[in-house]
Amino acid sequence: MSTLNDPLSTDGGLGRRWSILPGTDLLWHPGDDTSLVYDLLSGDTHLLDNLSAMLLDTLSSQPLSEAELLAAVVDDWSLDSQGAAEAVSQRLHNLRQLDLIYLTDS
Amino acid sequence: MNIATYSRERLGQYMATDGVRFRTGPFVVDLRSTLPAVVEGIHQMYGEYPLIESDHADFYLHLKQPAGIRHWWRPQVCFALDGHEPFKPLPLSQAFPMFEWALNWCVASHMHCYLIIHAAVVERDGCVAVLPAPPGSGKSTLCAGLISRGWRLFSDELALISLKDRRVIPLPRPVGLKNNSIDIMRAYAPQAVIGPNYTDTRKGTVAHMKAPTTSIRRADESGRAAWIVFPKYTAGAEARLTPRDPGQTALYLAQNAFNYSVLGRAGFETLTAVVDGCRCYDFEYSQLDDAIEIFAALELPYA
Numbered sequence: 001m002s003t004l005n006d007p008l009s010t011d012g013g014l015g016r017r018w019s020i021l022p023g024t025d026l027l028w029h030p031g032d033d034t035s036l037v038y039d040l041l042s043g044d045t046h047l048l049d050n051l052s053a054m055l056l057d058t059l060s061s062q063p064l065s066e067a068e069l070l071a072a073v074v075d076d077w078s079l080d081s082q083g084a085a086e087a088v089s090q091r092l093h094n095l096r097q098l099d100l101i102y103l104t105d106s
Numbered sequence: 107m108n109i110a111t112y113s114r115e116r117l118g119q120y121m122a123t124d125g126v127r128f129r130t131g132p133f134v135v136d137l138r139s140t141l142p143a144v145v146e147g148i149h150q151m152y153g154e155y156p157l158i159e160s161d162h163a164d165f166y167l168h169l170k171q172p173a174g175i176r177h178w179w180r181p182q183v184c185f186a187l188d189g190h191e192p193f194k195p196l197p198l199s200q201a202f203p204m205f206e207w208a209l210n211w212c213v214a215s216h217m218h219c220y221l222i223i224h225a226a227v228v229e230r231d232g233c234v235a236v237l238p239a240p241p242g243s244g245k246s247t248l249c250a251g252l253i254s255r256g257w258r259l260f261s262d263e264l265a266l267i268s269l270k271d272r273r274v275i276p277l278p279r280p281v282g283l284k285n286n287s288i289d290i291m292r293a294y295a296p297q298a299v300i301g302p303n304y305t306d307t308r309k310g311t312v313a314h315m316k317a318p319t320t321s322i323r324r325a326d327e328s329g330r331a332a333w334i335v336f337p338k339y340t341a342g343a344e345a346r347l348t349p350r351d352p353g354q355t356a357l358y359l360a361q362n363a364f365n366y367s368v369l370g371r372a373g374f375e376t377l378t379a380v381v382d383g384c385r386c387y388d389f390e391y392s393q394l395d396d397a398i399e400i401f402a403a404l405e406l407p408y409a
Contacts, residue, residue: 027371029378034353038374043367045374047357 018092019063019104026060028053039100046098051077052091059101066092110153118145127163128155131266131277131325133213136163137205141183144169147202150301151280151314154322165212169205171198187212196307203304203312206282210263213277214364220266220275221376222364227260227274228252233332233406234274236265236384238362241309244339244391247287250315251394252401254295259321260329264364269372272379273328278321280314288313294394333404334359334386337397345396350386383407 020026027038035053037046048056054076055069064072066088073084095101109117109128118140120126125138126148139145168186172195176182182195185208192211196204214222225238226249235257239245246262253259259278260266266275283291283300288311292300299316334355335347356377360366366373385407391397 027374029356029374031351031353034351036353036356036374036378038371040371043370045357045360045366047353 015065016103016105017063017065018059018069018101020056020059020101021099024060024100026056028057037100042099044098046100049091051087052095055088055091056095056100063104107157108154109148109157111157112149114145114149117149118142121145121148125166125168127158127160128152129158129325130155130209130279131261132275133165133217133277134158134160134163135209136166137169138167139169139201139205141169141171141198141201143199143201144205147205147301147314150299151316154319164217165209167205167208167212169201169208200304200307202301202314203282203307206280206314209279213264213266217266218365218368219269221269221366221369221373221380223265223267223359224263224362224364225265225359226262227265227276228257229260229274229276229329230257232329234260234329235333235335235401235404236274236331237335237337238265238359239337244287244337246281246283247290247339248337248391248394248397250281250283250287250291250298251294251397253281253318253321254291254298255398257401258324259317267331267376267380268328269369269376272331272376272383274331275328276321276325278317278325280316282309283313283315285310290394291315331380331384332407334381334384335389335401335404336387337389337391339392340390341392343390343392345391345393345400346389347400348388348390350388352381352384352386355386356381 023041025040029036035048037048058072070085070088073079073088074081117126121138122140125136127134127136166188170184171177172182172184181198183198183201183204184191184195185193185204223238225236226245228235228249237245237249249262260274260276262281264277266277268275288303301314304312359377
């Protein structure tokens with residue numbers, strides 16, 4: 001974990017990007033309102049709401065900045081930008097707390 | 107031949123020397139003990155279990171008194187698996203409950219061809235109800251009530267789910283009744299065989315209700331999980347069944363499985379497949395008759 005940037009930073013802007021942790025391999029089990037995610041790396045199981053699941057799934061493909069994630073959410077979820085910004089920020093914080101994502105400069 | 111083929115005295119002789127080897131669910135247990143309470147408990151609770159002549163047993167258990175002063179002063183009982191003693195001794199008066207707890211531990215700690223969840227399990231017409239719940243929720247009381255009214259006992263502690271075909275495997279053994287539920291079941295099921303009360307255990311007063319004969323005889327008939335019901339006894343409450351979120355249900359089961367973390371991908375895939383195939387409920391109750399009625403009307407999740 002020494003190669004990662006400070007995982008406690010809350011700075012999702014300023015050009016930094018969110019990424020899933022290296023080596024993370026996720027099994028998904030989507031439900032109606034929630035998704036179960038099994039992290040093969042840690043052995044942890046998480047229950048995520050749909051927005052968290054969408055953010056994590058998106059970051060599984062490529063690292064993105066918070067602004068880029070927000071744009072995707074506003075387009076896909078028809079949320080107003082203020083509400084979406086708060087929701088995305090909170091979900092990213094939670095996903096980081098679960099050791100599923102981190103901030104990177106790359 | 108089953109254990110009851112032997113007289114109490116003959117059983118004691120076998121258990122003191124070679125050990126008695128019997129089948130419970132998919133497992134063969136080899137048990138040795140000279141302790142009269144263990145012999146009596148086996149004779150009373152396991153009389154209908156088949157004796158096995160195979161060279162192999164899944165568990166080689168020995169319950170004995172420790173050497174030294176605790177053999178005489180405040181006497182104790184030790185449990186050994188394959189010669190190792192994983193637990194501290196208990197008071198000698200708890201020898202038979204210790205056998206039951208120890209056998210649960212053996213299964214939960216070693217049998218990783220199953221996903222093993224802490225839950226009571228009953229079956230009717232091939233459809234299985236899994237009853238997970240924390241201690242004190244009335245899980246064993248409800249289980250005992252259901253099996254006294256026609257449901258088949260799979261287990262009152264361990265839900266064994268095959269990783270191979272995701273069917274639920276019976277492990278019918280005595281139902282552990284605790285505290286108030288002992289007198290409740292003595293009154294509710296007077297035909298049931300309920301053994302002596304063991305007082306001052308770590309779970310309070312404990313007594314064992316023998317598994318119904320039919321459940322023991324049909325121990326090789328697996329079932330398909332159809333319902334996951336979280337029981338909660340609340341004094342005076344009207345019986346009420348409330349649908350429960352499948353995701354929350356799966357997460358709870360994962361957290362209360364004995365070996366989910368050992369199984370990795372197989373555990374996750376088995377768990378989610380089972381939950382997908384079930385109706386999930388919270389169930390609050392205070393009267394067993396109401397519970398029996400509601401369980402009789404449970405809707406199948408599939409045609």
